[in-house]
Amino acid sequence: MTVTTDFDPNAPLLDVDDVVIEYETRADGRLVAVDGVSFTVGRDETFGLVGESGCGKSTVAKAVLGLLPRNGHVTGGEIRYRGVDVASIDREQLNEIRWEHVSLISQGAMNALNPVHRISTQIVEAIQAHRDASKDDARERVGELFELVGLDPERMDDYPHQFSGGMKQRAYIAMALALEPDLIVADEPTTALDVIVQDQILKRINELKDQLDVSMLLISHDISVIAETCDRMGVMYSGHMMEHGDIKSLFRNPYNPYTLGLQNAFPTLFGEQKALVSIPGNPPDIAERPSGCQFAGRCPFATDRCLEAHPEVEQVGEDHFSACYRHDIIEDMRRRAPEQETWTERRTGPAEREEVADD
Numbered sequence: 192m193t194v195t196t197d198f199d200p201n202a203p204l205l206d207v208d209d210v211v212i213e214y215e216t217r218a219d220g221r222l223v224a225v226d227g228v229s230f231t232v233g234r235d236e237t238f239g240l241v242g243e244s245g246c247g248k249s250t251v252a253k254a255v256l257g258l259l260p261r262n263g264h265v266t267g268g269e270i271r272y273r274g275v276d277v278a279s280i281d282r283e284q285l286n287e288i289r290w291e292h293v294s295l296i297s298q299g300a301m302n303a304l305n306p307v308h309r310i311s312t313q314i315v316e317a318i319q320a321h322r323d324a325s326k327d328d329a330r331e332r333v334g335e336l337f338e339l340v341g342l343d344p345e346r347m348d349d350y351p352h353q354f355s356g357g358m359k360q361r362a363y364i365a366m367a368l369a370l371e372p373d374l375i376v377a378d379e380p381t382t383a384l385d386v387i388v389q390d391q392i393l394k395r396i397n398e399l400k401d402q403l404d405v406s407m408l409l410i411s412h413d414i415s416v417i418a419e420t421c422d423r424m425g426v427m428y429s430g431h432m433m434e435h436g437d438i439k440s441l442f443r444n445p446y447n448p449y450t451l452g453l454q455n456a457f458p459t460l461f462g463e464q465k466a467l468v469s470i471p472g473n474p475p476d477i478a479e480r481p482s483g484c485q486f487a488g489r490c491p492f493a494t495d496r497c498l499e500a501h502p503e504v505e506q507v508g509e510d511h512f513s514a515c516y517r518h519d520i521i522e523d524m525r526r527r528a529p530e531q532e533t534w535t536e537r538r539t540g541p542a543e544r545e546e547v548a549d550d
């Protein structure tokens with residue numbers, strides 16, 4: 192089978208362009224989970240998407256693969272794969288794009304392995320469903336894939352229950368790589384595993400992307416995972432893209448107070464080890480999002496203007512974009528962000544400010 196879709200060879204591999212994604216819910220009506228998010232993933236590039244739980248990362252990942260649940264809809268913008276709007280193609284084409292071009296490794300992927308079939312059988316079937324390969328050839332490929340993900344090929348005829356969680360996740364990654372996709376969407380691929388196994392698998396994924404010329408959209412709530420693995424990154428907060436671009440630029444010269452806060456909250460990989468400083472409070476509830484900057488309620492640098500509307504994304508560097516009204520005091524924000532008092536003092540701030548704004 193070959194995909195008949197007309198791809199544009201000059202377009203970015205993945206172009207998420209001002210995308211809005213809503214969920215229809217019985218209790219709260221339509222909820223905007225992703226609100227005008229844009230970013231691109233180029234060839235042979237790893238793009239990291241980071242943000243606290245509930246900010247919309249998995250919703251973006253599912254939309255890219257056309258796998259939103261029934262009540263989820265892309266209601267604005269476009270998601271283009273090699274220049275082709277994913278929403279404009281039929282199910283059959285989408286099915287071919289999935290696996291052959293784009294494959295998904297999610298947090299629970301290992302549980303997607305069928306418990307009653309040998310792992311080799313499942314991967315052989317996946318290969319034969321898309322490729323004209325003999326069983327022997329497909330089995331040989333499974334052996335190669337096992338080696339690639341760091342599993343012993345001798346174990347390929349095992350059943351999933353004979354594998355540990357980490358091994359199952361590796362086996363699923365092998366399956367996701369079977370058809371040599373151009374883009375892997377890895378949504379918290381190691382979050383369900385213990386820290387040591389997480390580390391090993393991330394290292395392996397890192398080596399694989401260099402070995403296989405594959406692009407990756409790596410999603411994590413942990414900014415240190417992204418820092419270790421990615422070329423470019425995006426920071427999401429409450430449905431919005433707060434800052435995105437070249438990873439070195441984002442780490443060395445962050446422009447967004449939320450990125451500054453996230454960087455404080457995780458151990459640093461660049462530079463000296465310092466005390467972890469957390470951002471007090473929680474993101475707003477999706478059903479009750481404030482009208483201003485989504486982060487204003489937790490931001491130590493927010494002013495009344497920040498309560499009016501969410502800021503537009505502005506270009507702040509060559510490949511560096513940020514949404515914030517306070518870019519003019521960036522040096523001051525960077526200086527004050529590492530101090531815990533900066534964040535805790537703010538705790539009493541937002542309510543008062545909102546009252547002032549209401550007057």
Ligand SMILES: Nc1ncnc2c1ncn2[C@@H]1O[C@H](COP(=O)(O)OP(=O)(O)O)[C@@H](O)[C@H]1O
Pocket residue numbers: 214215216222224242243244245246247248249250251260262263477
């Ligand atoms: N099927 C669904 N129906 C309604 N709301 C949903 C559904 N899936 C996710 N959401 C909501 O959308 C928001 C974004 O969720 P998600 O994309 O899973 O975030 P993340 O992956 O960043 O944790 C959350 O508020 C979540 O509760």
Ligand SMILES: [Mg+2]
Pocket residue numbers: 248249250378379
């Ligand atoms: Mg998620």
